[in-house]
Amino acid sequence: xxxxxxxxxxxxxxxxxxxxxxxxxxxxxxxxxxxxxxxxxxxxxxxxxxxxxxxxxxxxxxxxxxxxxxxxxxxxxxxxxxxxxxxxxxxxxxxxxxxxxxxxxxxxxxxxxxxxxxxxxxxxxxxxxxxxxxxxxxxxxxxxxxxxxxxxxxxxxxxxxxxxxxxxxxxxxxxxxxxxxxxxxxxxxxxxxxxxxxxxxxxxxxxxxxxxxxxxxxxxxxxxxxxxxxxxxxxxxxxxxxxxxxxxxxxxxxxxxxxxxxxxxxxxxxxxxxxxxxxxxxxxxxxxxxxxxxxxxxxxxxxxxxxxxxxxxxxxxxxxxxxxxxxxxxxxxxxxxxxxxxxxxxxxxxxxxxxxxxxxxxxxxxxxxxxxxxxxxxxxxxxxxxxxxxxxxxxxxxxxxxxxxxxxxxxxxxxxxxxxxxxxxxxxxxxxxxxxxxxxxxxxxxxxxxxxxxxxxxxxxxxxxxxxxxxxxxxxxxxxxxxxxxxxxxxxxxxxxxxxxxxxxxxxxxxxxxxxxxxxxxxxxxxxxxxxxxxxxxxxxxxxxxxxxxxxxxxxxxxxxxxxxxxxxxxxx
RNA sequence: GCGGAUAUGGUGAAGUGGUUAUCACCUGAGGUUUCCAACCUCAUGUCGUGGGUUCGAUUCCCGCUAUCCGCACCA
Numbered sequence: 032x033x034x035x036x037x038x039x040x041x042x043x044x045x046x047x048x049x050x051x052x053x054x055x056x057x058x059x060x061x062x063x064x065x066x067x068x069x070x071x072x073x074x075x076x077x078x079x080x081x082x083x084x085x086x087x088x089x090x091x092x093x094x095x096x097x098x099x100x101x102x103x104x105x106x107x108x109x110x111x112x113x114x115x116x117x118x119x120x121x122x123x124x125x126x127x128x129x130x131x132x133x134x135x136x137x138x139x140x141x142x143x144x145x146x147x148x149x150x151x152x153x154x155x156x157x158x159x160x161x162x163x164x165x166x167x168x169x170x171x172x173x174x175x176x177x178x179x180x181x182x183x184x185x186x187x188x189x190x191x192x193x194x195x196x197x198x199x200x201x202x203x204x205x206x207x208x209x210x211x212x213x214x215x216x217x218x219x220x221x222x223x224x225x226x227x228x229x230x231x232x233x234x235x236x237x238x239x240x241x242x243x244x245x246x247x248x249x250x251x252x253x254x255x256x257x258x259x260x261x262x263x264x265x266x267x268x269x270x271x272x273x274x275x276x277x278x279x280x281x282x283x284x285x286x287x288x289x290x291x292x293x294x295x296x297x298x299x300x301x302x303x304x305x306x307x308x309x310x311x312x313x314x315x316x317x318x319x320x321x322x323x324x325x326x327x328x329x330x331x332x333x334x335x336x337x338x339x340x341x342x343x344x345x346x347x348x349x350x351x352x353x354x355x356x357x358x359x360x361x362x363x364x365x366x367x368x369x370x371x372x373x374x375x376x377x378x379x380x381x382x383x384x385x386x387x388x389x390x391x392x393x394x395x396x397x398x399x400x401x402x403x404x405x406x407x408x409x410x411x412x413x414x415x416x417x418x419x420x421x422x423x424x425x426x427x428x429x430x431x432x433x434x435x436x437x438x439x440x441x442x443x444x445x446x447x448x449x450x451x452x453x454x455x456x457x458x459x460x461x462x463x464x465x466x467x468x469x470x471x472x473x474x475x476x477x478x479x480x481x482x483x484x485x486x487x488x489x490x491x492x493x494x495x496x497x498x499x500x501x502x503x504x505x506x507x508x509x510x511x512x513x514x515x516x517x518x519x520x521x522x523x524x525x526x527x528x529x530x531x532x533x534x535x536x537x538x539x540x541x542x543x544x545x546x547x548x549x550x551x552x553x554x555x556x557x558x559x560x561x562x563x564x565x566x567x568x569x570x571x572x573x574x575x576x577x578x579x580x581x582x583x584x585x586x587x588x589x590x591x592x593x594x595x596x597x598x599x600x601x602x603x604x
Numbered sequence: 605g606c607g608g609a610u611a612u613g614g615u616g617a618a619g620u621g622g623u624u625a626u627c628a629c630c631u632g633a634g635g636u637u638u639c640c641a642a643c644c645u646c647a648u649g650u651c652g653u654g655g656g657u658u659c660g661a662u663u664c665c666c667g668c669u670a671u672c673c674g675c676a677c678c679a
Contacts, residue, residue: 044672045616048615048616049615051614051615052614052615052630053614053615058670058671061652061670063669064652064653064668064669064670065652065669065670065671066669066670067669067670067671182677182678234678234679236677236678237605237676237677237678238605238676238677238678240671240672241672242671245678245679334679348679359679362679472679474679492640492641496641498640498641515639517638517639518637518638521638547631547632548641549637549639549640549641549642549643550638550639550640551639551640551641551642552640552641552642553640553641554639554640554641555640555641556630556641558640559641567639569638569639570638579639581639581640586640588639588640
């Protein structure tokens, strides 16, 4: 395995050349010099991405209580204030007024202040003024007021000056939270349920690096699974008892030891703290294997306590190994009620809550002093409302009338006809609560990169020339079939054309025809871009309607009839 | 953002202060060839970008942009 790992690091560059050359991925806007952190998916990459998305979506929709939604990428400021993306968590940047260099404010104060990270905007500025901090570039000490360093792209909604400030969403998750009322109504308020969204996210990274690993505009796929924190979950984790996962639990004491265990044991032993998190871990692992990733190169790492967002109770990253090392590609977090609660604070409604019946009704019987409004109103006028409220709260019902009632600083005399002593029975049948959420969040670009890396193989076919095979899973390969006539003559071209067309009529199947250069070269071209099946038409095809089908990974061929081929094609996707 | 390196056809590379920039692979056309990058002929396509020095810059210098490697940041 170590050998394999070393090999992979070498292959990274060769793979990137191949992907660029053949139309999988490439830096975007290259004709204009390129922009860091923005990439294009080409003729093959575009299709690959949509196949990966489709497989991801089907995997979760198949659970039965998951729906797909879609929401705008442009998000008004208020939403991101509520969610915590703007505000308390921002770092500040200072600009040097003489040379226009920009620096992290707290970094420049590191030698002066013990904890510059905690300073407010004003305090930062006064520290700059008082200590005559010098610009590292030009040694000047004239600084602008520190500005929040925002990693979100901002824009304005509306063409006029008074438009509303908005940002390109940094995650798709807010869409699910804001649609919670609709989703909840769709499931008629019965937890657990969830929603997914596939789409673009934007982060204005300071320095995007590592190809498509860290992008400024990226494809994400997030699932929000809402649960009742008081109801125990029942996932049957034992059915995966023959699958060993590599886990790295948070262990400040045990020094991050990797262990191999089943998900059932990990939950039972409390390594994974919540059963639903464990369930999503194994379901995620299952999906990764389906996508064609190498299980040897998958592991889950638990966030350390100090690394975890403060509201999260448990968080595991799925890390995939490739030429950039172990890269986190999926985050599975138990976020408690944080997100919905954050929005709940800004709006006054039960829409973000779920009703829960108590197991047994709570019957409360009490005797109250019920105000008679028709008497109290005319008598006390402006004070009547406060008096009525106070009367209802009296615990020891007075036995004789009149009695004195203190409301604020005034005292009122309550006569017998002003109140009615009543026995009241109320029944508490349940309560509103904010559900908890478990969030698996997938970086689609990162996953695609590793699918390509794990699929990349070089074999020695003859002498020392390397022969490249991209062993993409047949379900996600951008092209399913290549049809080659042995030569473009004697009717073989026409025959190959018509077989291509028959294959194309199979739903979801994409086919290319290639008739130029030698047959060996065409096989090689197809293997390099990961076409799983090559169909070759020769003279015998014209006589008896049989073709040879060649399997990319084994390089072996067999002869079957055209109708067998069509039947085979329907079973791929 | 800091430090270091790099930037030449689609890909990978060579080279130069001076006429028309080199090679391999790839790609296209024609020929040949009856199953794994064969061969022959022909063809298309390149000095990241802006400025400076110079009679002349792809080459030397500076800025910008991008890429790679560390650090930092992010998750």
